[in-house]
Amino acid sequence: MYPLKFYPILKERLWGGTKLKEVLHKPIESEITGESWELSGVKGDISIVSNGALSGTSLQQLIDDRAAELLGKSVVARFGKDFPILIKFIDAKQDLSVQLHPNDKLAKERHNSFGKTEMWYVMDADDGANLIVGFNRDVSKEEYTESLKNDTLLDLLNYEKVGRGDTFFINTGKVHAIGAGVLLAEIQQTSDVTYRIFDFNRKDKKGNLRELHTEQALDAIDYKKKDDFKVNYGSNPNIVNPMVDCPYFKTDYLHLTENWNLDLSKRDSFTILMCVSGSARIANENGTADIKNGETVLVPAVSRSLSITTDNVELLEVTI
Structure with missing residues (x-):
């Protein structure tokens, strides 16, 4: 059980670009690759070992065969044979949709899934790039619903200008979006459950508007303005x-x-x-x-x- 590397699982996205190829040197030909899943136990997207004697073995097979050795006894006791973390690099050439993730309770009831708490570490950002994180004031459910009807949701959202090293913690229920020009590392619970609430009225390559999850999101959103997302941390060398x-x-x-x-x-x-x-x-x-x-x-x-x-x-x- 040596240190394991895995083949990246590359995802084309409407908003993706070329930084995963040009900056991180991923094996990509597409001009719209938005995500590189580095370590995934998501069904249908299970990571495969790329180095050493275990090369070609899936993460799930390793867990099935040697769960305690790989994950740790306490992790197995809590999560069973589900890998609890999903690791990604994300390149946003365009703004991502405004979205949020349900908590564990809602995700379990509706999707038989974990919720999705996540964090972002900004690796590269174009001048003027920003993120949307939360509301800029407390908002009522009625006011939020009205803003969707009037196409004024963006007026209620909080924008954060970002640069390399900026780090954000995104708890469940918080509306958020990665802005154009941002390359980041994402650490999250293993879940692919996302409620998209606004997509800038964009159409996909077939000319269709992408699905919104308006009704599902209503009971999952945290409507309060909270300054709990910017992570302040030390950057001293050679210490934790x-x-x-x-x-x-x-x-x-x-x-x-x-x-x-x-x-x-x-x-x-x-x-x-x-x-x-x-x-x-x-x-x-x-x-x-x-x-x-x-x-x-x-x-x-x-x-x-x-x-x-x-x-x-x-x-x-x-x-x-």
Whole structure:
């Protein structure tokens, strides 16, 4: 159970562009690739190992065969044989639709799915790029509904200008959208349940408006203005800088300018390392994996220690 890499699962999107190819060097020919799913247990989109002796094995097969070793006993106790995290890189050439995600309760009742709490780390942003996160004031359900009828929803939304390194925590119920010109890393609960509430009246390549989930969203939206989304974190080199610690995942920022050793002997969880700049070699007791900007490594829970060989790398470290 060495550090595992996986083939990216590439998704064309109406709003996608070419940064996943040009900046992160993904194997893409399309001009509208919007998402690279790096680590996925979503049914129909299960990640496949790309390195070492287990190359060609699916993430689900590894979990079925060796769940406790890969995930950790406490993770198995909580999630069974479902991989609880979905890891993506997203390139928005155009604005994404304004959307939100239901909480666990609603998602279970309606879709037999987890809810979708997520976080974003901005890797690159064009000048003037922004995100939509929440409302700019408290809004009533009636006022919200009226804004949909009058095509004035955008007047109620909160816009945040962004640059590299900006990080946002998006809890369930919060309306949000990634703006044009943003390339980001996304960490989220394993769920593909999204309620789209506004799509700038765009049409797909067949000339059709995309489906909106107006009625489903009404009871899932948090209508309050809340300044709970911007993540303030340290960026000091060669120490662990905490970012997000929520019930679904814990993320730390590591900027390493020298070799680094991590004791995992008390950690009963897998560890995900997303590389957002530079390169490194990741090693546990059973093998190594090289990682560079735009790549992701899954370190099995059975690992007792981890060494990172580098002279300059920025990593997002994700655990349960």
